[in-house]
Amino acid sequence: MAVETRPDVGLPQGVGRLTIRWKAFLLVALAVLGFGLFAYGYEQANGMSVTSLRSTGTMGGATWGLYIVMVEYFIGVSLAGVAIAAVSRVFRIIELRPIARIAELLTVASLMVGLIAVIIDLGQPIRGIKNMLLYARPQSAFFGTFTLVAGGVFLTALAYLFLGGRRDAAKLAEIPSRLQWFHRLWASGYTDSAEERDRHRRVMFWLSVGIVPLIVIALSTEGLVFGVQVGRPGWFGSLQGPDFLVLAAASGLANLLILSAIIRRALGDWNRIDAEVFKWLGRFLLVAASAALYFMIVELFTLLYATPSNERLLADALLKGTYAWIFWLSIGLMTLGLALLISQAAASKWRIGTLVVASVAISTAAVAERYLTVIPSQTHANLLPYEPGSYFPNWVEFSVVAGLFAFGALLIGLFMKAFPIIPMTDALILQDDGVEATNA
Amino acid sequence: MTKYSMAVDLDRCQGCRACMTACTIENNTVQSNHWMYVFRFEEGTFPETEMSFLPRPCQHCDNAPCVKVCPVGSRFKREDGLVLTDADRCIGCRYCELACPYGVNYFNWQKPEKGQYDVVDWKDDDLEAVTGGLIPPYRNPDLDELYGEEQRHTAGGGHAKGVIEKCTFCVHRVEKGLEPACADTCPTNALVFGDIDDPESPISAYLKDRSPWQLLDEAGTKPNVYYIGGKPPNKELKEIERPKATV
Amino acid sequence: MRRTITIGLVSSGLALMVIGFLTAAPWGTDSVDNSNPVITGAPMLFILGIISVIAAAVLYEVLPDRHR
């Protein structure tokens, strides 16, 4: 087992080495998280009245606001990570191998953040956890979030991350360091025997085969949370599920791309994420973003032809009313992102910087699009003629959400200092003939 | 079987909102949480203007979307028709609020005592000498009781921060044999309450020779509130004299 | 052994999910009974089922070989 090490450091990829840059990152992330916690504490002490959230109808507010927008966004993002990891394994796309762990980590982190955001949105968070365990009803679309997303996808992603990392862990466990205990624990007795490799391949294959439909089902239930609402024009419809998935794929890929680019820079000399990875990500993103834009344009046309009714009111709010700037921003950004991708695809030249710009545009468009899914139907699409209202998040909500992002970044940042972010080896691509492929 | 229902006679409704105030006092709900709400509408352009009123209690649907979506069974339908909320079970996800096409659910955005019209200082020392510090001073002890065979905490509002509440048809009064507070106070008896399965009940008698319609029939919620006279609301209606929302 | 444990965990996991599902609140919205699980904590069983299925996969791989 040839473990790549350097003479001056014990562990690869900067694991265990706390650089100034990383400490600065840690400080910033902790500060943002801290402020987020303060904002949430303030909210808990005074009630959600300190947010911009208000009851729908007579109060003219939105009862689900930025928190739920971010729940939808984070859960959407989580899709891409584990899907990429799974797809790269099932279809043996070797080029994506370097970012497989990033993808898994992104899934774990964004799911964790997304599920925390669900709890944060509850009026009674403690009671929420307790009563869901005691009384959760399968009829409610939340049951899916609770069991399939929180239980299924999250645990599978964790299992994925864990099992996929055992071989690296076993190698690291041989290197003396303060983290040796952790690597030993993770390795959990892995010896890299042929049976073990074989078993690992089997497990990973079945997990991969299992997780993709699970994700599709689980995340569709997220769409169903909105889609089954007969009483809310703009929500009810069979497209909510697919719409959710497509946007999830686009935003997830965009975030994976951004994260990969950041890690690429952060790793410096350790970097093993080559341009080929971004090419692949770019292609996937191109497909996903095209589909997302397609859905948006279909929606736009539907809005343009909305009959004088609740849908008309909603359409007016989106096209030229309160939410027009967000609507056109999301379409503009998605178009911009897509244009950048197409131009690169056409030229067959994939530049990481441009890809990152496109990804930021697409990811932001996705947040905006989630916002437009969640909010206007509450303020402008009541079936009874309540006067239209408005909602825009205030500092408390923005702070809490910033804290959530910081928490996610912290998870990834901490992970990077505890474990190699790029797989050093990957049992999956080892062929039965025993040819050992290693990084480098 | 018993099935509690309400008839709303729009040919009698004056839009006075006495039902709203009666409800607030009876159920100790916090400000801006209008379990009973009365729309006032204007339609058309001068001089072809028309006006109308529309009281909107919870419709206590047979096919209640709120019951379906409640993740923890806090919202439930009783065999006697009442759709109720268990204030001790609710986790505050507000899914019911969004599922309901009528907009009847209200959240306790803050600590209830803060929302009790706190522009007035109910903690005033001299007042406390009279009320024992209860907030609101007209606090109704019936609301702390458990009701029905299910023995759950369903009556009244303003129980805790972060839970949903809505019209209960005054379950605590109904179980005493009294009408809901709104129907009791209605100056023109535009609200008629009773057991629609009992042909002798006031509501059955009232509906007998009239042709009621239901709110948002097309939503398939099968409401238990019947409207008489007037016409179903449409989007051409302009709501006027909307109460001030203060949270 | 490995196989037994795995199959055992997967099947008991699936069984727990089925039981959890069946003993959760009954379908329907017309009765107080529909708002309570048949067994309080049934959703916990469902979750345990999921955990156990995934644990099966993990254990299948992690359990040390006997001959070692």
Next chain:
Amino acid sequence: MLKVNRRKFVRGSTTVAGSAIVADKFLFGSFSGVTAAQGPEVAGPVEDFVATTCWIGKQDCGMIARRIDGRVVKFEGNPTNPRNVGTLCPKGQAQIQAVYDPNRVKWPLVRTNEKGVTGEWRRASWDEALDMVADTVSEVRERDPKKVLWQKGRSKAKDFYDDAFVKSTGASKLGHGAFCSDAGYRALEYTLGTHAVLHPDFRYCNYMLSWGWNITNAGGNKFCWLTWPRHMVEARDRGMKITHLDPRLRSAGPFADTWLPIRPASDLAMALALCHELIALDYLDRPYLSTYTNAPFLVKPDGMVAKVTIGEGEEAEEVGLVWDEEAGEAVPFGETDNPALEGEFELDGEMVKPGFQVFKEHVEENTPEWAAELTGLSAAEISKVAREFGENAQIGSTIVVDGVEVPYRPVGIMAYHMAQQEMGFQTARAMTMVPMLVGAVGAAGGQLSDFTWKIHKNYAKFEKFTVNDPPYDFVLNGSKYFPINTGFPGMVAKVMLDPERYGVEELPEVAILHMVNPLNSFPSQKEYLDSYGKFKFVAVISPWLSETADYFADVVLPAATIEKYEGPISATDQYVDAVTLRIPPMEPLFESRGEIDIYMDLCERLGVLFGDDGYLSVVNKELKLVDTEFALPLDQMPEVRDIFDRWSKSQGIEEGIAFFEDPDNGTFVKGPVSPTKMYGYVAETPFGGALHRLYGDSLLDAQNQMKEKGAEEIYWQDYTALPTWRSPTMDSSPSEYEFYLISYHQIEHKQSRTSFVPMLAELAPGSYLDMNPESAKRLGIDDGDEITVESQNAITGETRSLVTKAVYCEAIRPDTVAMPHHFGMWTHPQNKGQGASANEIYFTGEGYMTNTADQSFHVKVKVTKGSEA
């Protein structure tokens, strides 16, 4: 005490709830009521009920207070009270917040800073505060009791306040009628003799002119609100049609079958045109006109009625002459069954015409086309109203009511505050003539006014006016300005500011303000700001610190709200006669006290409580206890409860006041009102013996006297024998003041005593100006914009302005803007941000009041965007 069966049941179940602690299990086997499911040894809260009456509104609906351990938790309607039959309006419900309001005046307050600015106060004992009031009042009273002014906004126990206190102290009294419908009351007292305005007999009426009636928001004739809408919806269930005459549709809401958006202040033209049409279409009840009105009286060329004196000595009375066509000669009224209504005859060398002929000629030119121009309605619409009114009147028909055959004229007018306009008196008279022509007055289904045909003393007084020379008293009674004088605080304020101008020498020095807030509730705030500082001493009796008290009170005496005995209070709904009392559902909060207690204490200090003509003696008289076993002894201070106990027993109620405290009773129902009381035609003496004055020659006589004494035209111009149209003064404001400003009542509020009740302020939170979008857009004003409303006094040129926000309203005429009138207060924390009151920019005095000294609520305004102005 608890009797569940007194309430309306959801189902036929009967429950046993004999004890105060209820733990009935009858429906679901659950515990309900107020006892927790706790051990039997722990006593639960004690629930009980007390009957009382509403305090917050005008009509004093019957209520039952639900109490827990003596703390009131809710007021509900008392089903035994005919007036509200177990129901309550939003104010009635919400007043519980007012009762517990810690912002009430908790104890007597004595001012520590100068007047005319926000008050600073020190807490005083009742003894100190009452002594202060008594000392000042005594000093002034000794010089001239009339210099003590007792002013009320609303008095809820007239016998004890208006009568006993005012009479025993000899104080001057001012009411609020001049801001209410008093010009209409004067018009009806003059025309029919009844002390009321107009309402139809809802039990049989088929066609109602809802003339400026704020159906869904405010009272009608005599009632606060709730009773009339009850009658109205029942009449509509029967098929009654409503034609609604109002610049705003909001008043009628969905209940207008036809809405005629009439221009403000043009009602007189409308009424005259209706009379014109009824005459032209011959919808005339000639027997009524010849028998019960002075229409056949012969009018001489000078406009006066030809009269003869019949009888001799004490018996002598002047009787109008009528023309007996058969005999071809003038005979005293009553001597022919068939006097001429039309024609021209020669009498003593002069050509005379019957009053009706004069009237007919008078309205000859008041055609629908003529009125269309003034009212903003079409001639066809006006004509249609007249035709419908005439057709529906079914002239000549009768109906049997409770065994009595009564003329049946199922048409009538509901009008209440219609008189609040410059020509209010003559407008109300002209409106009364519309049902008079078809004989609907006092007919079944027809035009009613008071609940009985009791004739008010003013009817006889108005037969002959005496106009005196100055000096006048400060109310200008008997002056050349107001031969009919309601007693107008606005005019008193003007007199106080310039007594010489009005020939007044003596001004009031001390004011006792009883539940009145002139600064805020009366139009033309400026006059009150300027004049109330002139009082040497002002004592305010009020539960809240009114704005007037804030600026001008020397002493504030905290009155209780509902927590006191008060009454007796009529509980009739006009069809059933009943009476009730206000019973304290709990002890007066803080250190407040019931007004009767306050007045008795004050009278004792003033030395006017005991003895003949003392306070108690007047109370005995007003409660009709004199010479009964229940009369109050005149030498000892009674408990208030004891007074009402005596009164209850005097009414034949054996249990005494306990009857009224009992939640199962609470209302003493005397029974249905007999048709012979309700319908003037079949009254024991038809119409109470008053001959209806179609033709008002004494008004003309008053005009002549006024001219003689040198009164200016503006005072005498509306003293005409027949209602005569002229342009309202405000119409001569410059044309930039293009809108008519009117103000209105919202159902959530009552004058200025509810806008601080949080639950009501939530529903109707503050001031705004209704604008037709067409007009608003022309001025570049968007829905919700901040705007400045500036009024102009057409006589003095003075302008006043306020800032509020515009609200688009399709239910208002484009030339009219309207504001709710309940806001503009500042002493309560809830008042913050509620905005201005239209009262701040109305004017009072010449041009903005009636010829009977009543306030007009009209002014021309201009509206501009923004608040710079």
